[in-house]
Amino acid sequence: xxxxxxxxQNLTAQEGEFITIxxxxxxxxxxxxxxxxxxxxxxxxxxxxxxxxxKHGRLIATINIQEKHSSLHITASHPRDSAVYICAVGSNSxxxxxxxxxxxxxxxx
Amino acid sequence: xxxxxQTPKFRILKIGQSMTLQCTQDMNHNYMYWYRxxxxxxxxxxxxxxxxxITDKGEVPNGYNVSRSxxxxxxxxxxxxxxxxxSVYFCASxxxxxxxxxxxxxxxxxxx
Numbered sequence: 764x765x766x767x768x769x770x771x772q773n774l775t776a777q778e779g780e781f782i783t784i785x786x787x788x789x790x791x792x793x794x795x796x797x798x799x800x801x802x803x804x805x806x807x808x809x810x811x812x813x814x815x816x817x818k819h820g821r822l823i824a825t826i827n828i829q830e831k832h833s834s835l836h837i838t839a840s841h842p843r844d845s846a847v848y849i850c851a852v853g854s855n856s857x858x859x860x861x862x863x864x865x866x867x868x869x870x871x872x
Numbered sequence: 873x874x875x876x877x878q879t880p881k882f883r884i885l886k887i888g889q890s891m892t893l894q895c896t897q898d899m900n901h902n903y904m905y906w907y908r909x910x911x912x913x914x915x916x917x918x919x920x921x922x923x924x925x926i927t928d929k930g931e932v933p934n935g936y937n938v939s940r941s942x943x944x945x946x947x948x949x950x951x952x953x954x955x956x957x958x959s960v961y962f963c964a965s966x967x968x969x970x971x972x973x974x975x976x977x978x979x980x981x982x983x984x
Binding site for chain 1: 913928960962969972975977
């Protein structure tokens with residue numbers, strides 16, 4: 764079983780829909796990261812969370828430390844949100860990040 | 873702001889050749905990482921460093937070497953290139969694991 768599990772693997776939605784991507788982890792963490800990778804490769808950090816909730820524009824990220832679960836929400840989704848969204852956790856025990864496999868999101872106009 | 877700069881962006885190597893992927897960051901970050909990403913797959917850690925003079929192996933270090941003589945630079949050396957090393961390589965840095973991680977634009981390497 765992977766230490767970081769993302770769901771769904773693939774998600775196709777219509778423009779304007781509310782999107783939720785989930786991340787569950789099984790290790791003790793110091794922080795959880797959400798990143799976005801566009802076609803063509805560039806990787807951009809969206810959020811770093813150690814507790815609670817963060818919001819940036821139409822993106823909202825939440826984390827529940829007790830349940831070892833985080834969600835990334837996109838409100839009023841737009842075709843430009845189409846990308847791979849990746850969850851990564853900073854382990855308590857070493858300096859490495861443990862990566863989820865990513866969620867490929869396609870927003871259709 | 874330059875952030876994390878990787879060179880070259882594209883390279884074709886013949887089997888058995890060697891090369892160095894350069895990575896430099898101007899944010900005075902202690903943590904630096906090299907990842908590879910195969911088509912349709914997630915990131916795999918090759919090597920990482922937590923400061924100048926300190927490097928350690930990640931998940932897939934075989935066929936690669938690194939050095940960290942300065943805080944800014946973290947070059948990745950491929951010795952005796954093999955087709956299995958065809959991949960996209962990303963360098964990344966952060967001030968510490970609880971802070972934002974910054975990625976370079978990626979280096980597309982093909983070994984033929």
